[in-house]
Amino acid sequence: MRNVRGDFPVLARTVNGHPLVYLDSAATAQKPIQVIEAIARFYREANANVHRGLYALSVEATELYENARKKIAALIGARPEEVIFTRGTTESLNLLAYSLGEARVREGDGILVTVMEHHANLIPWQELARRKGAALSAVRITPDGELDMDDFRRRLSARTAVVAVTHISNVLGTINPIPEISREAHRVGALVVVDAAQSIPHLPVDVRELGCDFLAFSGHKMLGPTGIGVLWGRRELLEEMPPFLTGGEMIREVWIDRATWNDLPYKFEAGTPPIAQAVGLGAAVEYLAGLGMEEVRRHEEELTGLLLEGLKAREYVEIYGPREPQKRGGVVAFNLRGIHPHDVATLLDQEGIAIRAGHHCAQPLHRLLGVPASCRASVYVYNTPEEIELFLAALDGVWEQLG
Amino acid sequence: MSPYEDLIIDHWRHPRNKGTLPDPDVDVTEANVPCGDVVRLQLKVRNGKVEDVRFDGRGCAISMASASLLTEMLKGKRLEELEKMRQEELLEALGGVIKPRLNCALLPFRTLRKALEALGETGSRVDPPSYR
Incomplete structure (x- = not known):
């Protein structure tokens, strides 16, 4: 290189x-000058709120914001409407634990994690299990620090609703066999959530090859700014899930006593999003793609x-x-x-x-x-x-x- | 300034007053949970004076050296004097501690405060040594 x-x-x-x-x-x-400059340029030349202005500056800001989404979609082999901007991996996983938990997890269901998870991919599921009366269990590792796939198969059952697993351990460095995990989980009808905070910045990742249902990662670990992250999910599942945060931008029609939801991905992007951060992340993705x-x-x-x-x-x-x-x-x-x-x-x-x-x-x-x-x-x-x-x-x- | 003055290395390698007392008047334990550092402090008090002291625990060089040095500062002191003791005195005695490691250096001081509170409340308190 x-x-x-x-x-x-x-x-x-x-x-x-x-x-x-x-x-x-x-x-x-650390951040390359290209990312630092993209953020500064946005504030110097194109700053406006997105998706509502009828004036040229807002249209420009919106285009920059949406272009960043397209770049990220291209990086991971996804469709742009399946790419949701969040505050980071932690928020992406919390969003999932709430919304997916609401849609798919019932009392007595199983939630499978692994002992090598970062707390961000453990505590949201712990809390979900407590709220729903679901059973949380953790797949063991081998003495070499790899996932014990026999133990995974033993713990997986028809009652398993969600398998939440890290792509790369932030301690052991282990690269987990996500395609195999996805295949086995789907066989019993479980959904697969991948914490990709340590993988997206470092190796080629295609969500179709991984075969998972959701993928979460952060901007700041991949040369981008802090305060922005991504949740990717399969369209039909995101459609089925209720919103996580509510308020402006994520709605279509509002009455005093009820509201309807916006289309994907906006249904999950309440409030003014991290616009400059998205632009910075777009520049980071471009930089990585260049390498x-x-x-x-x-x-x-x-x-x-x-x-x-x-x-x-x-x-x-x-x-x-x-x-x-x-x-x-x-x-x-x-x-x-x-x-x-x-x-x-x-x-x-x-x-x-x-x-x-x-x-x-x-x-x-x-x-x-x-x-x-x-x-x-x-x-x-x-x-x-x-x-x-x-x-x-x-x-x-x-x-x-x-x- | 090196963060590891000879004094710190010396107290870390050769801790003073390390171990346990057979019948302490106070026996408390404090921990820095995120780093796994634990300090247990035992005092024997007679006529309002620290007659004997022991510490035990595990952790980084700075927390262990600080605990060892603190025990030397406690011996023979009146409890009223210890109540007035400021954390800066311990930090100065250690030869200064860099900012990111203040928590380590002050763990033994927090343990001392806990011991004094326990003595103030009941005149004695012996926690079970559950940290092992």
């Missing part, structure tokens, strides 16, 4: 006297390989998740023997290296791994093999000081 570092202004800065080595893109990605998602994946697989090799070669490091880069995204969680991850992150920060340390919003998984927290390094399009070297050398420094 071409060197893109020049497109990312923040990468030119120093932290604690060292050039910034940013290894926390799984939390949020080519196959290329993005190839680059990250190479860096993940270097990361895994380097960590495996250090006997003081314990790695979580699959050992082969082909089986995982660009996220590697690990611990240094006897050292708290916060101490590791603080010492690396002294060298300008940014990693995440904590439970990464996956407490049940950490309980299973038997650790209160872990360190996590994650890569993206702008990271280089040299940065992986710097990181590994700095890790040796941490071990020398605290090990």
Whole structure:
């Protein structure tokens, strides 16, 4: 892949006297100048509310907003009216748990999640199960950190209404077999919800190939701004579901005592949407498409390989998740023997290296791994093999000081 | 300033007053749930003075070093003095703590406040050591 570092202004800065080595893109990605400029240009040249103005500026703003939707639809192989803008993955999943829950989940039904879910794809289902009297159960993982597909089949039944699963674990990095999960779930009549927050930014994804029914992801992890995310859903299911948030824009006709709903996708977009953020996300999608998602994946697989090799070669490091880069995204969680991850992150920060340390919003998984927290390094399009070297050398420094 | 002054490393590697007392007058536990840090603090009080003190727990170098150092600051002090103790005194004694780690450094101080409250309410309180 071409060197893109020049497109990312923040990468030119120093932290604690060292050039910034940013290894926390799984939390949020840095932004290329193309995205920053698109947002600034929108506010400078085209700002107006969408879908209601009869004047040229509003028509322009609406076109920019809807073009962003089309770009996202093209990226994931979907139809634009099936692409709903939300505030992020968390809101997308909450929308689903409420609306789909209302339409499809009854007392005694089963909701299947996995032990590797981010809290955003666990708590909404927990709450739904509590409200409806449904039974929540979690698929186990193998010792290698992959989904235990036998356990999945055992837990799946004709009573299962929803299977909610992450495409790529934000801790283990595991890429889950969504097409297989979708096939098995559909066989028993269950719907499949995919948390794609860690996959859409990093590899080619086509919703038709995945075979799932819903897909949720965030703009800010894919080079776009914060405050915007996407929920994709199958048209007929979105039609069947009641609205989540109500108010302006999502209605067709309103009386004092009742209202009718707007068409898709607007039925699920109440209030003034994040317009500039959508435009910024559109620019991010264009940027990624320019690089080519196959290329993005190839680059990250190479860096993940270097990361895994380097960590495996250090006997003081314990790695979580699959050992082969082909089986995982660009996220590697690990611990240094006897050292708290916060101490590791603080010492690396002294060298300008940014990693995440904590439970990464996956407490049940950490309980299973038997650790209160872990360190996590994650890569993206702008990271280089040299940065992986710097990181590994700095890790040796941490071990020398605290090990 | 390194966030890991020699003092912190020393207290982390060689914790003072670590363990448990056979018959403490107060025995409380506080935790930083998100990072899994836990500090248990036990005090033996006689004539309004801390006669003996132990801490136990698990966590990062900063929280454990802070707990160890705090126990040294408590021994022999009058309870009224401890009531007046400010968190800044502990932070200064640690040689300064960087912002993102204040929570770690102050966990033992919060544990002390809990112990003093318990003593104030009932004169003694012994929590079961449930954190294990």
